[in-house]
Amino acid sequence: YLSDARVLALNSYENRVYQVGIEDETPLIAKFYRPDRWSDAAIREEHSFTFELAECEVPVVAPLVRDGETLFEHAGFRFALFPRRGGRAPEPGNLDQLYRLGQLLGRLHAVGSLRPFAHREALQVSNFGHESLATLLDGNFIPRSLLPAYESVARDLLKRLDALFAANPVKAIRLHGDCHAGNVLWTDDGPHFVDFDDSRMGPAVQDLWMLLSGERDEQQAQMTEILAGYEDFAEFDPRELHLVEALRTLRLIHYAAWLARRWDDPAFPAAFPWFNTQQYWQARILELREQIALMDEAPLVA
Template sequence: MGNPYRRRSRRAGVHLAPHHGGDSLARGGAALSLEAPYHTLDPDCVLEAVTACGLWPDGRLLALNSYENRVWQVGIEDAAPVIAKFYRPHRWSDAAILEEHAFAQELAADDIPMVAPLVFGGRTLLHHAGFRYALTPRRGGRAPSLESAEQLEWLGRLIARIHAVGTRQPFQHRGRIDRATLIEQPMHAVLASSLLPASLHAAYRAAAERVDQAVATRLEAVGPVRSLRLHGDCHPGNVLWTDHGPHFVDLDDARMGPAVQDLWMLANDDHGMQALLEGYQQMREFDFAELALVPALRAMRQLHYVGWIAARWHDPAFPIAFPFAAEPRWWEQHITDLHELDEAL
């Protein structure tokens, strides 16, 4: 099975498909469906949405690597390009998106290098043709070197500063790192999907339930830990490194949870975690009991990743981006991986 912790490099783009009905949001003769939520989001629609903000696109469009949402780089006349992010219909409430935006703005106001949404007419959450979207500045960069202790310490310091802001108040409308969200819901999505071969249903259910119980046991053994507002998906693809240092992007999965959630995906090994924590502790105390949560968090992420693919398979972009998920041998390997995760826990 492919690595569930790294984004795939294939560009997603927008895929046009016929409307299949289902749950929808009517808008001016078109509809946003659960089956093909982006079938009306063509390049003209993207340009119209950016123009509605008072900007003047120069016609240059680049579809960026995103599957849950659709993200475009849009060239602007006599100005730097902007990034237009169109949120997946039906996934978030407006209140949850606005909390994401407010968190990004709060971090940026504290001089933390987080790319925050642009404001138009006092609003960051914009609407056009039935879609909700936001514009951000384009910020380039490369992935950090996870072999560099210096870069990892730098990231540790910045993550500690993010967490210092994150402790000021809780999210009210966004999710949490918990078994219901990251195990139970994805497991149900897999079992309800036609992707999982019928012959493997019992084996998958048994393996997933064993991992769920092992995660529950580990969480109980660790005991209560402090929950705070997190980046939530702090992997190398969401950190862009420049000659002036790193900046963070994509608070799509910002939620409440333990601090170690924003650290473990950047640590390839114990030495990497040590370097991250050396930087982190320069800015904020770290509860070392949370390190025992990492195997549970890893297992939860892997189950969630597979459930995410199953739940989104109706989106025309997903069979193109993840063709391996239609192969029985991939599911056989996933079940084997679940047994290994259970043993590791």
């Protein structure tokens, strides 16, 4: 490919992603992977999963292949090239769109359940929860005056999550892993999934709950539509609905730890200047206390 020197940085913090103009052709997307974040084998496994999905006509954006390879290196930086596929986010709460997304996720999970990942991290309480909390406590990010309150509520929640996951063993399959509205782009031809960076082994409901929005009754109606579409193509274990608030809790703790782990990257203090402020951690404590209350509520139903 011959670039026309038009390069546009796209909104990405974990990696560096650019739209690169190509002479007389549609621009490409170049993703430069964060050093030491993934092994080569893990990245190639992610790429292979997207090809497997594409072969089964699941709408994903798979990397470009050259000489049988999808992962390249320049000046010590690993990168992959992708076709540019734009689109808009789904409309929050649109039941027709959620039914369609449920169908596509059922197809995605039907493929994902065929075999496990060998090189990619699984979603577990140990890594998303306990290791994340250790990162926050060891890094002096939480103001001293708020540290006891945050540590107490987080440890209480993780104890509950350990018990919940132990009491509700569910099948782990290959997932998208970060299936929120920003990673589903809609065009006139329908939706497609992007950004499989966080693809991992985990319960199917992990790819469903982040599509929910609004109050409890709205979320129930949305989940009903998602599952109606999903079960056109794959079975869903209704016991997994007990894990929705647990998975939300893990995401909250893990996200704070992700910011902490990246704080040495100059892009992060510039983009998230509120991270180590008193107000931020007060809000996180309240958020986790609210999770305790939400976990005490009856789960959504299938």
